[in-house]
Amino acid sequence: MDLKSTKASPVLTDPSPINNSMLGLHSSLFPYSQSGPSFSMSTLSIPRRKPGKLDDVRSNGWLDAMKSSSPPRKKVLKDFNNVELSLDDGEIAYRSWMIKYPSALNSFQLIMDRAKNRKIVMFLDYDGTLSPIVDDPDRAFMSADMRSAVKNVAKYFPTAIISGRNRDKVFELVGLTELYYAGSHGMDIMFPARETASPDHLNCVKSTDLQGKEVNLFQPASEFLPMIDEVFRALVEITKGIKGAKVENHKFCASVHYRNVDEIVWPLIAQYVHDTLKDYPRLRLTHGRKVLEVRPMIDWDKGKAVEFLLESLGYSNNNDVLPIYIGDDRTDEDAFKVNTNLNSEQFSNLIYRLNNVIFFYISY
Numbered sequence: 001m002d003l004k005s006t007k008a009s010p011v012l013t014d015p016s017p018i019n020n021s022m023l024g025l026h027s028s029l030f031p032y033s034q035s036g037p038s039f040s041m042s043t044l045s046i047p048r049r050k051p052g053k054l055d056d057v058r059s060n061g062w063l064d065a066m067k068s069s070s071p072p073r074k075k076v077l078k079d080f081n082n083v084e085l086s087l088d089d090g091e092i093a094y095r096s097w098m099i100k101y102p103s104a105l106n107s108f109q110l111i112m113d114r115a116k117n118r119k120i121v122m123f124l125d126y127d128g129t130l131s132p133i134v135d136d137p138d139r140a141f142m143s144a145d146m147r148s149a150v151k152n153v154a155k156y157f158p159t160a161i162i163s164g165r166n167r168d169k170v171f172e173l174v175g176l177t178e179l180y181y182a183g184s185h186g187m188d189i190m191f192p193a194r195e196t197a198s199p200d201h202l203n204c205v206k207s208t209d210l211q212g213k214e215v216n217l218f219q220p221a222s223e224f225l226p227m228i229d230e231v232f233r234a235l236v237e238i239t240k241g242i243k244g245a246k247v248e249n250h251k252f253c254a255s256v257h258y259r260n261v262d263e264i265v266w267p268l269i270a271q272y273v274h275d276t277l278k279d280y281p282r283l284r285l286t287h288g289r290k291v292l293e294v295r296p297m298i299d300w301d302k303g304k305a306v307e308f309l310l311e312s313l314g315y316s317n318n319n320d321v322l323p324i325y326i327g328d329d330r331t332d333e334d335a336f337k338v339n340t341n342l343n344s345e346q347f348s349n350l351i352y353r354l355n356n357v358i359f360f361y362i363s364y
């Protein structure tokens with residue numbers, strides 16, 4: 001059974017900033033931005049092009065998905081002593097999540113037992129996992145401590161970064177040459193030339209990395225390069241009048257950020273993206289943390305990238321291998337879905353939380 005048939009998602013949506021103090025946790029444990037965007041009517045300028053009916057994005061579920069990461073409303077609950085607690089939906093979701101998924105740190109021995117005599121292969125998401133979530137995507141830096149921890153992990157285990165970002169950009173942010181990198185949600189994978197990709201993967205070519213070393217490059221969506229470039233420019237143009245909107249070109253996908261856009265304008269930004277995509281029937285939309293991601297309609301995602309890397313590095317279908325994936329976002333669930341033979345109970349037994357990200361084994 002895969003995650004498609006498992007209703008609850010293991011990832012958390014953005015909580016309200018006051019959660020941290022209420023739960024008695026230090027704010028540094030939370031990667032979420034602590035300052036929400038402020039809004040005044042005078043700061044809103046509406047772009048020239050008229051959107052289609054805003055009903056499109058209301059009926060197709062985009063708006064609901066966008067709102068699920070917004071600061072939720074308050075609810076009054078009673079605690080064990082019958083004292084009324086004012087909790088918002090995010091706080092309730094956070095508490096339930098803490099109960100549902102055991103802490104990886106408290107379960108360390110169990111995890112060590114499962115890892116005994118097996119080779120760990122480590123997969124790490126970037127934003128929200130290695131770096132804190134901040135308002136400006138260009139300033140999502142990982143700390144020196146985190147870099148040194150990842151460097152240490154890579155000393156012992158093959159380690160790959162699987163990010164939605166442009167591969168060069170995520171390499172620039174991480175800066176460790178000993179890792180493997182997959183950008184554009186796994187549609188741009190670089191791995192050592194000494195390894196060979198399966199003959200099924202035709203889009204694998206020889207190339208050189210930034211240090212001039214020979215490498216293999218796997219880009220299953222290479223034919224979409226001009227289309228993504230074009231849609232990126234169209235999205236920049238159509239959203240340019242929306243204060244706080246930001247569009248990024250990740251080579252094989254494009255991101256439209258609305259974290260810094262007032263919620264009142266979200267239907268408009270969603271409708272603009274929806275209208276733009278009408279001209280591109282071969283592109284599809286996925287949701288991330290306050291970001292709309294436009295990507296090619298191909299059967300490839302972070303999960304396929306994990307399988308591809310395991311296969312290319314010689315670790316697939318091997319009981320001696322224990323792949324571990326750590327991620328925080330909906331797109332990371334594609335990697336969690338790699339376990340297709342598990343029922344939902346077996347599946348949730350593989351999930352732990354590590355601070356506020358999900359720690360997951362891929363077991364064969």
Ligand SMILES: O=P(O)(O)OC[C@H]1O[C@H](O[C@H]2O[C@H](CO)[C@@H](O)[C@H](O)[C@H]2O)[C@H](O)[C@@H](O)[C@@H]1O
Nearest residue numbers: 126127133134135137140163164255259289291
């Ligand atoms: O797969 P990832 O490495 O997690 O990348 C997913 C997206 O991450 C970035 O956006 C997110 O982080 C930003 C910086 O903290 C934040 O401002 C934004 O709201 C988040 O969605 C990146 O900018 C996106 O393009 C990636 O797709």
